[in-house]
Amino acid sequence: MKELDCIFNAKSVAVIGASRTPGKLGYEILKNIIDANYSGKLYPVNPKADEILGLKAYKSVTEIPEPVDLAVIVIPARFVPDTVRECGKKGIRGIVVISGGFGEVGNKELEDDLVKAVKEYGIRMIGPNCQGINNPKIGLNASWPMIKAPGVISIASQSGTFFATLQMWAKDDNVGVSKCAALGNKLDVDFDDLVEYYGADPDTKVIAIYMEGVRNGKRFVDAARKVTKNKPVIVLKGGRTELGARAVASHTRSLAGKDQIFDAAFIRSRIIRVQDLEELYDTAKAFATLPIPKGNRLLIVTSSGGSGILATDEASERGLDVPLPSESLVNILKEKVPDYVILRNPLDLTGNAYSELYQIVLSEALKTDEYDAVVAIFGDPISGAADLIGSIVKQSTIPIAIVYLGGGDVQFEEKKKFESMGIPVYPTAERAVRALANMVKYSQLITKKQ
Amino acid sequence: MKELDCIFNAKSVAVIGASRTPGKLGYEILKNIIDANYSGKLYPVNPKADEILGLKAYKSVTEIPEPVDLAVIVIPARFVPDTVRECGKKGIRGIVVISGGFGEVGNKELEDDLVKAVKEYGIRMIGPNCQGINNPKIGLNASWPMIKAPGVISIASQSGTFFATLQMWAKDDNVGVSKCAALGNKLDVDFDDLVEYYGADPDTKVIAIYMEGVRNGKRFVDAARKVTKNKPVIVLKGGRTELGARAVASHTRSLAGKDQIFDAAFIRSRIIRVQDLEELYDTAKAFATLPIPKGNRLLIVTSSGGSGILATDEASERGLDVPLPSESLVNILKEKVPDYVILRNPLDLTGNAYSELYQIVLSEALKTDEYDAVVAIFGDPISGAADLIGSIVKQSTIPIAIVYLGGGDVQFEEKKKFESMGIPVYPTAERAVRALANMVKYSQLITKKQ
Numbered sequence: 001m002k003e004l005d006c007i008f009n010a011k012s013v014a015v016i017g018a019s020r021t022p023g024k025l026g027y028e029i030l031k032n033i034i035d036a037n038y039s040g041k042l043y044p045v046n047p048k049a050d051e052i053l054g055l056k057a058y059k060s061v062t063e064i065p066e067p068v069d070l071a072v073i074v075i076p077a078r079f080v081p082d083t084v085r086e087c088g089k090k091g092i093r094g095i096v097v098i099s100g101g102f103g104e105v106g107n108k109e110l111e112d113d114l115v116k117a118v119k120e121y122g123i124r125m126i127g128p129n130c131q132g133i134n135n136p137k138i139g140l141n142a143s144w145p146m147i148k149a150p151g152v153i154s155i156a157s158q159s160g161t162f163f164a165t166l167q168m169w170a171k172d173d174n175v176g177v178s179k180c181a182a183l184g185n186k187l188d189v190d191f192d193d194l195v196e197y198y199g200a201d202p203d204t205k206v207i208a209i210y211m212e213g214v215r216n217g218k219r220f221v222d223a224a225r226k227v228t229k230n231k232p233v234i235v236l237k238g239g240r241t242e243l244g245a246r247a248v249a250s251h252t253r254s255l256a257g258k259d260q261i262f263d264a265a266f267i268r269s270r271i272i273r274v275q276d277l278e279e280l281y282d283t284a285k286a287f288a289t290l291p292i293p294k295g296n297r298l299l300i301v302t303s304s305g306g307s308g309i310l311a312t313d314e315a316s317e318r319g320l321d322v323p324l325p326s327e328s329l330v331n332i333l334k335e336k337v338p339d340y341v342i343l344r345n346p347l348d349l350t351g352n353a354y355s356e357l358y359q360i361v362l363s364e365a366l367k368t369d370e371y372d373a374v375v376a377i378f379g380d381p382i383s384g385a386a387d388l389i390g391s392i393v394k395q396s397t398i399p400i401a402i403v404y405l406g407g408g409d410v411q412f413e414e415k416k417k418f419e420s421m422g423i424p425v426y427p428t429a430e431r432a433v434r435a436l437a438n439m440v441k442y443s444q445l446i447t448k449k450q
Numbered sequence: 451m452k453e454l455d456c457i458f459n460a461k462s463v464a465v466i467g468a469s470r471t472p473g474k475l476g477y478e479i480l481k482n483i484i485d486a487n488y489s490g491k492l493y494p495v496n497p498k499a500d501e502i503l504g505l506k507a508y509k510s511v512t513e514i515p516e517p518v519d520l521a522v523i524v525i526p527a528r529f530v531p532d533t534v535r536e537c538g539k540k541g542i543r544g545i546v547v548i549s550g551g552f553g554e555v556g557n558k559e560l561e562d563d564l565v566k567a568v569k570e571y572g573i574r575m576i577g578p579n580c581q582g583i584n585n586p587k588i589g590l591n592a593s594w595p596m597i598k599a600p601g602v603i604s605i606a607s608q609s610g611t612f613f614a615t616l617q618m619w620a621k622d623d624n625v626g627v628s629k630c631a632a633l634g635n636k637l638d639v640d641f642d643d644l645v646e647y648y649g650a651d652p653d654t655k656v657i658a659i660y661m662e663g664v665r666n667g668k669r670f671v672d673a674a675r676k677v678t679k680n681k682p683v684i685v686l687k688g689g690r691t692e693l694g695a696r697a698v699a700s701h702t703r704s705l706a707g708k709d710q711i712f713d714a715a716f717i718r719s720r721i722i723r724v725q726d727l728e729e730l731y732d733t734a735k736a737f738a739t740l741p742i743p744k745g746n747r748l749l750i751v752t753s754s755g756g757s758g759i760l761a762t763d764e765a766s767e768r769g770l771d772v773p774l775p776s777e778s779l780v781n782i783l784k785e786k787v788p789d790y791v792i793l794r795n796p797l798d799l800t801g802n803a804y805s806e807l808y809q810i811v812l813s814e815a816l817k818t819d820e821y822d823a824v825v826a827i828f829g830d831p832i833s834g835a836a837d838l839i840g841s842i843v844k845q846s847t848i849p850i851a852i853v854y855l856g857g858g859d860v861q862f863e864e865k866k867k868f869e870s871m872g873i874p875v876y877p878t879a880e881r882a883v884r885a886l887a888n889m890v891k892y893s894q895l896i897t898k899k900q
Contacts, residue, residue, distance in 0.1 A: 100802075164830070165855045240763050251796075312697040
């Protein structure tokens with residue numbers, strides 16, 4: 001069993017500070033674990049309750065008659081260190097401290113005592129001052145809001161809001177998540193631990209990180225370098241400007257450090273660095289669902305000339321090539337598609353496009369070795385696309401990113417259909433191309449000798 | 451009556467090529483005009499029908515017994531020029547040619563004949579090869595999909611898909627649109643005409659443009675320069691890279707031209723240039739609903755430290771200042787907010803934030819003259835925000851952009867509430883800050899002596 005399995009794959013969980021009052025965190029967290037159908041054993045701990053949400057409550061962890069893997073702590077900060085010691089005595093190996101009130105508000109002494117308690121018992125801790133963890137596969141939703149959406153994206157975030165936002169987006173798109181952690185003050189478990197753990201996790205295909213700083217840069221680079229050989233790690237780094245770094249200091253008191261140092265470390269670790277939250281998510285979604293491209297040659301198939309152009313601009317600025325189809329491919333397609341199709345790149349099916357055209361064009365293009373990635377843009381109410389294209393996308397050995405826009409009700413239906421097949425749909429061509437370009441960058445980083 | 455009123459404010463419309471077959475454009479367009487509750491008179495024209503969708507049909511426009519302002523033409527290209535001549539004889543002043551099959555497929559001769567017909571009768575024409583027009587205020591939805599959402603954003607787009615997408619987004623966000631046109635091959639009405647017309651339109655507060663090229667650069671600059679003194683014009687230009695320009699040539703055969711020339715022309719016209727479709731929409735949405743900032747000092751109020759940091763990074767890179775609150779403001783706030791609030795900028799209300807805190811902080815900050823714009827970020831399920839903050843945002847003389855993320859069901863509810871009050875909500879801090887930064891840029895452009 002991996003060290004952090006005591007947290008993410010806990011077979012039994014105590015919620016210390018469980019509450020009977022809706023709205024209180026100690027209530028919401030317990031309720032979310034129940035509602036997520038947690039597959040393990042669940043013990044509310046509250047000295048003043050006999051029963052909470054239908055479960056027998058215990059005065060303290062030590063009263064729980066069976067062994068406990070994980071304690072989720074939601075009590076006032078001043079009681080946390082001693083409670084952690086009780087957990088240690090009980091043999092608990094993992095804790096998640098939701099409670100705030102430590103270093104982030106200047107309580108350095110309390111923070112030191114908490115670290116001491118954790119070290120004393122060899123416990124691994126996430127937090128304090130964090131939004132918890134989630135592993136939807138076993139229903140361990142020890143956080144908020146409730147997210148039941150098992151998938152292959154694992155998340156490590158120094159922001160609770162981004163931890164929640166990324167999960168919500170992944171749920172809405174039917175992509176889902178594997179393991180998620182909001183790190184808070186990260187007094188013990190840090191990004192290096194999570195990258196290692198997620199790296200070895202068979203349910204994790206891609207790792208998405210929001211980072212403000214790392215405690216031990218060298219250890220992080222070493223951990224990431226090992227993992228990125230086989231699994232992409234995408235990082236959004238807060239505090240890349242001077243003013244942003246000042247904001248980081250007030251938030252998690254991380255040392256944002258010189259941005260160039262992070263840049264260099266990320267390149268050395270083969271990490272994909274992104275610029276905003278949507279790019280972090282869009283890129284993770286692509287890695288979660290599409291094969292990794294082997295080169296940088298992009299084919300743009302579109303019914304929207306404008307989207308084709310913006311896709312080309314974006315591709316060009318992001319280092320992708322947009323080569324014209326070969327004479328032989330053009331000749332094959334000429335036989336099979338109407339005259340109005342513009343057999344260039346973007347391959348513009350025009351406003352007269354219908355689903356079968358995409359099917360023909362994609363099938364033929366995929367038989368050649370001319371392209372490493374495709375973006376297929378549906379710019380209009382084009383129905384039947386998912387039924388006709390879905391299996392092509394699923395079977396393709398090169399990534400095909402789907403974009404749907406301007407299609408009214410039809411768009412809504414097709415998007416849902418594609419997503420139910422595990423095929424991601426992007427709201428604009430630019431966002432799809434950015435995600436594909438990040439995949440190409442990863443492909444280049446891992447094949448480069450370093 | 452302004453010249454293009456015969457198109458956008460037509461009191462009577464003939465749909466030439468109206469069809470009884472669902473799915474056909476001549477059916478969909480007629481149906482959309484009916485379903486949008488068009489306030490004028492509507493005449494289907496189809497030589498083979500007596501009645502379409504419950505309306506008496508006419509064999510030709512000349513048979514219509516009353517005067518007609520606008521003809522929407524959806525018939526095969528080869529018949530269009532002569533039909534336009536019939537329209538001219540009937541005294542029709544405006545036409546929208548949806549039909550394609552002209553210059554874009556190499557039919558230069560037919561195109562020349564169409565232009566000749568239009569000139570002969572002094573008709574103003576939008577198109578050909580376009581997705582039509584929409585004026586939701588009078589229900590003139592001569593396009594697709596159906597968009598009933600009157601507002602103050604006017605759109606001119608060389609892409610039908612973007613014309614539709616921007617309207618769909620504006621409808622979904624309850625922001626709405628004023629006049630919308632998809633220009634297609636723009637053989638007659640070009641961006642200069644629309645900018646002039648929208649500029650003089652009292653229902654238009656902001657003009658959003660997707661452009662691939664202009665026929666007469668000088669005329670466009672002159673027209674835009676006059677309008678931008680009083681009304682913002684935002685332009686997304688397709689074909690900014692060499693490969694993108696090649697794609698423009700295959701799409702609308704516009705001369706994309708050297709990008710630097712457009713850049714210089716936009717600066718001279720005080721045009722706000724944006725980089726992607728979402729930035730175009732986000733910026734238009736801000737101008738549609740918020741007052742224009744007088745300077746570049748941004749206050750970031752947040753419950754999400756991470757979002758505050760990304761907002762700061764984005765602001766800093768976009769030329770905004772993020773100054774710390776004055777000592778006096780800090781002292782006032784200290785009396786009124788809990789100790790955990792970080793009285794800096796970002797002003798971090800932390801994960802313990804509740805709606806009343808935003809109310810207090812915004813009220814006090816707005817009493818000072820320390821900030822020119824505010825972004826208020828709700829990063830968690832914070833309820834009651836719209837009820838408490840809505841009136842502050844509506845009454846504020848400086849723009850307050852609302853961001854909601856990571857808030858589960860609560861977010862969904864609050865977003866709807868804000869939007870029902872005409873207050874735009876952004877999905878990430880970065881997108882809100884980009885929109886505000888574009889407003890600041892406009893403010894700087896119009897106050898600068900040129």
